[in-house]
Amino acid sequence: MGIELLTPYTKVELDSQQTKKRKQIGLFLGKFAPIHVAHLVIADQVRRELNLERVLFMPEFDDKKGTIISLLSRALKGYDGFGIDRSRLNNRAQTLIETMRELTENHQDTDFYFIMGSDMVGYLSQHEDAVALAELVQLVGVQRPGFRTGTSLPILWVDVPQIAISSTGLREMMHQGITPQFLIPDAVLEFIKERSLYGL
Template sequence: MRKVGILGGTFNPPHYGHLIMANEVLSSFDLDEVWFMPNQQPPHKSHADLVHHTDRLNMLGLAIEGNEKFKIERIELEREGRSFTYDTMVELKERHSHEFYFIIGADMIEYLPKWYRIDELIKMVQFIGVNRPAYCHETSYPILNTEIPDITISSSMIRKRIKEGKTTRYFLPDTVRTYIKENHLYES
């Protein structure tokens, strides 16, 4: 049975923090692949700064280009409205016979008690939590934890830097930076 990691998010834009997290989990848990799963409308975030999913897919494709173990899973973009991980995982398990590992940052570990149908979800997938500065790994849920290098890059920080005309070099792949510039994304 294939072992597949799922890394969900808005990827607005995708950056090196996402890529390092995915690569570290891939390696640490000997996964076959990591699927980046952009969501339509996350239930826990505002979508005021969210660019169209076509742009996020294009940027994500550029970000993972050249890594055959990284794939894009579009399932949440196929549905309208809010995306709940439980509903997504039910569908993915119907489509595939893989063993799924859902990758979350420590910020989401603290938020798990509020996830939709969390008690059923933890029976479907194995969660893998990765450290994030200023967040705790402690939880009563059965989560595998792994340490990755502390990376404080965030998509919101990158969007803010772009609006302010500051450099984003070394925060995200050059191909993604070029795409953002050519398409005038996140400008004020």
């Protein structure tokens, strides 16, 4: 699978002269409540296509028990190409652009790739900090079923398998007593059952 540029005015190419001394790290922001196989497929495909060292999942919120971090830790265990970044975790005092500025300042040897679904691309395009964010990090877009958008922002579109799964839909299934077998990593599903999360 290659990089698909869906709109002619968002053409971006990776610099073939990038120095090997710089780290290439992906950032995947989300709620991950719960994390599911589509999240993992997206992260893995982007990492492979763009030859990133790692993709770091950036959860936005968690409860006092650390439920989301526990779910992420179980889903990512054993995968060296994945990790967790807590910069945005319950960090309501900072805007996204402030977090990204802090990250780039603290890791000046790293190029960051900010991974977004097409639904978030549409939202970000209307945000006042969008251009500033694009100057700090490389924006990476992936298509989500039901969301197709164009933008004038400089975005790398990466072609990934279209898997119509959402955390919202999974929570609804579980509240109805339906076990989302194969849609959530086994270790995550076991933890959900152990803690009786989302109605299971």
